[in-house]
Each structure stands twice: as C-alpha cells, then as structure tokens.
Amino acid sequence: MLKTKTTISSEPVISRNGPTAEQVVEQIRALISSGQLHPGDRLPAERELAKQLGISRPSIRAGLRMLVAHGVLRAKHGSGTYIADGPPSLDSEQLSLLAELHGLTFDQMFEARRVLEVQVAGLAAERATAENLATIAEEVTEMYATLDNPQQYLIHDIRFHRAIAAASANPILATLVEMVSAVMYDRRRDTIGRAHDFKESVEMHQRIYRAIRSHKPGEARAAMHEHLELAHKAYRTEEGETEKKKRK
Amino acid sequence: MLKTKTTISSEPVISRNGPTAEQVVEQIRALISSGQLHPGDRLPAERELAKQLGISRPSIRAGLRMLVAHGVLRAKHGSGTYIADGPPSLDSEQLSLLAELHGLTFDQMFEARRVLEVQVAGLAAERATAENLATIAEEVTEMYATLDNPQQYLIHDIRFHRAIAAASANPILATLVEMVSAVMYDRRRDTIGRAHDFKESVEMHQRIYRAIRSHKPGEARAAMHEHLELAHKAYRTEEGETEKKKRK
DNA sequence: GAATGTGAATTGGTTTTACCACTCGATGGG
C-alpha cells in the first residue's frame, strides 16, 4: 500500500470556524511555521488530507489552490503536491495584474527600481562574495557577446540585476527586485524592437560591476543610479518610436 | 429576472490549451487588460461563466480562487464576485509565508524597510500635498495621544509610515512598503509587551514630518534613516527581553 | 405614505461521486 505514514496531526483538528478553504491554508501554514514541513517536502495526498482534516476534497483543493497561487506549493499532476523549493520568490503575476488594474506606469516602475536597486548595489558592494562577483562578471561578458541580439541581451540584462540583488545578501530585497524586474521584462520582451545604445549600456554595467568588485558602495550606488536614469530615458524614446510606428 | 446581460465575450472562447484553471485566469486577465473590467465591477455568476466559457463550474471556481488569493478578486457569499477596488495592495500573507519558509530574519526586514522607506521619505518631501501632510500630522498627534498604550501606538506608527508612502505618489513603492510593514506589524503586535522609549520615538516621527512638510528631501531621508536605525536597535533589545522572560 | 418585515430568487460555498490524465515504480520478459 506504500502508506506514506505522513500523519499530519494526531488530533483530528479542533474544527475551527471560518471559511473551510481558509482553514486548510491555516493548517498548512501552521505546519510550515512549526517546522514540520520544509521546502521540497511532499504533502499527503488530497484524499488523505480530506480524511485527516475532516473536510471534503474540493474544499481541500480550494485551499491548496490558493497556496499554489501564492507560490508556496507546487502541484505536480500524477506525482503529488510539494512545498516550493528554490530561492524565495514573490509572484510577479500579482504585481502585473495590479499594474493593469490601477494603470501603473513604466515611470513608476523605473522609479521603484531606482529606489530599490541603487541601495541594493551599495549593499552588494559591501558584501559580495567571490562567487557573487563571478556570476555578475559572467553576465557582463554575456552581454558583450549578445550586443547584436536584443532578445538575448535583455535576458542577460535581467540576470545581471538579479545577480547583484543576490549579492546584497538580503533575500527580501532580492525578491522585491526580482518581482519588479520580472514585470518590466515581460512587457519589454515584446516591444524591444531595435538595438539602442547597447554599447553604452553594457559599459555602464561594466562600471557597476567594477565598483562592486572594488567594494566601493558609494560608486556602486552612483553608477547604478546613472544607469537606471539612462535606461529610463532610453525606454522613453523607444516608447516614442513604437508609438510613431503605430501611427504610420 | 434582472439579467445583468454581462455577456463577457461573444465568442465561446477558442478553447486554448493548458490547465483549465489557468485559462480562466487568462480570460479574466485579458478582460482587465482590455479595459472591459474595472475595479468594483461585478463578474458574471459562476454558473454563467461556466456556460459562457464552456468550462465546468469547479474549474471556474478554481481559477477564480487563484485570483482571489492574488487579491485581484473579492468573492462575496450570496452577492457575487467583484474586481478588487480600493488602493492597490500586494498580499502580505505571501511574504509572511515566504519568511517562515526560508527563515527570513527581522534584521533583513528592517534593512528592507530602510532601503525602501528612506528613499520614499525623500520622495514624499518632494511631492507631498496638503492633504498628505494633514494625514501624516494627524497620525503624529495620535501617537502622542497613545503614548501609554503600546497596541494603539503601534497602529498609528504603521499608519504614519503608510501615509508617508502614499505621499510619495508612487503606488508601487507604497505597496511594497505596505507589504513589508504589514508582516512586521503582524509579528510585533503580539510581542510588544512593554513601553520602550516611545517618547523618543514619537519625537523622531515629528522630526520626519517636519522635514517632509518643509519639502527638504535630504533631511527627510536622514531623519527616516535615523529613526529606523533606532527602531531596529530598540527591537533587538525588546527581543532580548522577551527571550529572557522565556528562560525564566 | 413611509418604514418595516417577509419570502423567493440569486449567488457563492460545500459535499459527494465518478472519471480522466499523468507519474512513477514494480514486475516481468527480452
């Protein structure tokens, strides 16, 4: 029978009040808080959970579905439901939807990036390990190698910023940077028609890298600030171009 | 019969591929992107959506449940499902769960707050409207009034920072500040036993407010930085206290 | 006539049951 024997709680659950699905969320949350579940662990099967918690399977599924939406769980068809592993990450989908709902502008996103990444670059300059530096350097060389391929260049651009965020040694800030960057990437991926002043851009990245490698927070912040200002300006002209094309 | 007549799409949906629930999410997302749905609008009933999209009701519910988890929709029992209104907000629950999963520390949260709020205070000093200033001032006076009530004081503390974030005129940054603050509030609410140097704290808030009112970004940033440093230090001693109590 | 109570219709929430699609490991044949 291969019973996993993963009884999740001796007590049949004291049957709390409130929406049934929320109860499931709370139960799983409690298990995570109490250290009974770790990233990568597999949850009991839905039918099993239903029996243990005394809740019908659809309700169990409703609760799990919410946690999947939050990125806390990962459901694998035919295999099981697992606690998310890998680096922590906030759902960029959420921010993306918010942006569309409230009409958040690119200007605002650039400003948010500036606030976050300038300081993050400073922290990275203080704390970057040899491994961090290697990763960042690698992306810079990749950017040089893909100067003529906007799509590829964009990917390494994002990874460069992600690597710096990782080097800040603050997973929360790294996650926030990742979330905002992901939304911008999703939107730019489709509209990034022509090559701009990529050469100038990559040199700027180079400069940021050098400042971080030299452990000079001030320079790193200044360079990142200047870079984002230029990128913002470049984007605005790019936006103008595509706007013109539309009108042709 | 009061039929809302809200046919959501003429076409019976070209039956895209992929997980059924995801299709629902994409459909709703598309409706939001295309401007057919606005905050506060009511969606067709689940049974109606099921017919229109040619998907079973449980699958519809699965998709809606995910959007509810993301905070994009709000389901009201007996009434209907609505597009979220009010100010944009990211689910703090998500960050909270991440924190527990990956063991994110308070030190990291304080650092994230410092990165965010110091800059946000600067922006607020540049852009705060009269109304913004009034809201901020009100919270300061409330803090004076609740110096002897830690619970109440904490609430106005959070609102003070929220008001400043709003004054930055950047909803993305405001949302990020809100999310991080909410997680910290949830945790501190229970552990905030004794009154610390609240008097010193409120005077610091006062100083931040004055800098913003005077439209002096530099001073605002400096004051906010100092405030968060002190708050961080205060928290660490507070943490030490409760730790001692536990061991008694 | 206005305020109020009542009940039917509508809507999301829950349960039950059944079946489908995918995964993975055991089993057996090559």
Add this chain to the structure above:
DNA sequence: CCCATCGAGTGGTAAAACCAATTCACATTC
C-alpha cells in the same frame, strides 16, 4: 542486465445536488 509494460496512486476535471448568505421586490404594518 536492460527495457518495456502495467498498475497503483496522484492531481485534474466534471456533474449534480444541496447549504448558506445576500439581495430585493412585495406585502404588511404603523
């Protein structure tokens, strides 16, 4: 020894029925 095959177990989908909360029109009452 390797690989194909099969089956048990898993999440995904579907249908039907009922529960519970809300809403609003309508009748009742003051």
